[in-house]
Amino acid sequence: MGKVLVIGSLNMDIVQEVTRHPKIGETVRSQSTQFIPGGKGANQAIATAKTGSNVLMIGVIGRDSFGHRIKENLLKAKVNTDYLIEHEGQTGMATILVNRNGNNTIVLDPGVNLNLIPSEVHFVESILDNYEVVLLQNEIPWETNQHVLKLALKLNKKVFLNLAPGMKVKTEDLKNISLLNLNETETEILTGIEIKTITECEEALKELIRIGLSEVIITLGEKGSAYLNKEGKFIITPAFRVDVVDTTAAGDTFIGSFTSARLKGLNIHECLEFATAASALCVSRKGAQQSIPDLKEVEEFLNKHKTINRGNL
Secondary structure (H helix, E strand, O other), rough: EEEEEOOOEEEEEEEEEEEOOOOOOOOOOOOEHHHHHHHHHHHHHHHHHHOEEEEEEEEEEEEEEEHHHHHHHHHOOOOOOOEEEEEEEOOOEEEEEEOOOOEEEEEEEEEHHHHOOOHHHOOHHHHHHHHHHEOOOOOHHHHHHHHHHHHHHHHEEEEEEEEEOOOOOOHHOOOOOOOEEEHHHHHHHHOOOOOOOHHHHHHHHHHHHHOOOEEEEEEEHHEEEEEEEEOOEEEEOOOOOOOOOOOHHHHHHHHHHHHHHHHHOHHHHHHHHHHHHHHHHOOOEEEOHHHOOOOOHHHHHHHHHHOOOOOOO
16 A cells, blocks of 8 residues: 655635626525535545555644544545644635536635645654655645655655646756646646647647656646656546536546555556546546545446547547
8 A cells, every 4th residue: 555645735615506607796696505625635635545545644724613524534534634733723715616517616715724834844854754655736835845845855755746726836846846747727827838739738748848847747627638758658548428517626636546546556557547537536526525536436437437438639
C-alpha cells in the first residue's frame, strides 16, 4: 500500500442546485441546498485513500461544527488526521452552484486555511521520509507549498502538484515538482496558451516540459486528458461516456486516484485510465467527497467499460 502525504485545504461545501447560473444582478431559486465536506486537499486525501493508499492529511480547520464534521469525514475514509491543526476562526467554505448540466461555479472563502503558513508545518521534515509521494494543491498559501517543495527536494521525495486554482508559478518552483496536473484554464494562466485543439494542448505540454518539468497531465473535462513526459511520451486518454450530474471534485478524484495507481506500480497508460474511470464515476454523482469512488467501484467500472468505444478528442 502506497504512503501519501497530503498537505492542503479543508472546506465545507455549500452546494446549491439551480436550473441555470444567475446573470449579474439576477436572483435564481435553488432547487436544494446541501452542506458537504470538501476542500481540494481533503478531497484529494479521500480520493487517494479510497483508491488504495495510506494517507496522512495536514491542514487547518476551525474549532467549529464545520471543522468537526470535516475531520469525521476524513476518518470515515481512513485518512490519518493526527497532524490536522485546529485554529480559532472559521473553517474554509465554498459556495457551489451546480446547474442542470452538472457544471458548477464556485466562490471560495479560505477561512483558517490561510493560517497554514510554513511555520505551522515545521514538523513536516521529520515525518517526510515515511512517505513516497507528497500531494499539494493551491488553496493554501503558496509560500507553504514552496517550503514543502524545498524539503521534498532535499529528501529526494516526489511531489505531485494540482495547480488549482490556477496561478503563475516561478520556473524554479516548477522544476521542483515531480508531476504537474492542471486543467485547460490553469494551463492558459501558466503558459498563455489557450487550448482549443489537440495541437495547442501538445504545444502547452511541450512548453511546460521545456521549462523543466518531468511529467505533466492536462485534464480536458469531457475530452479526457493529455500527458507528456521529458522523454517525449505523449498520451491522449479519452473520457468515459457517462451522464454528468455534478463535476465538483472530479479533478481531485483524478489526481488522487492517479497517485494511488502510480504507487501500485501500474504503467502510465493504466494509471491514466484508472484516474479517468474514477473521475467518470465522480461526475455521475452529486457532491464532493460523497461522490468519490473506492477502489472496488473503479475496478468494476473498468472491467465493464474496457471494451466500449470511448470516442476521441
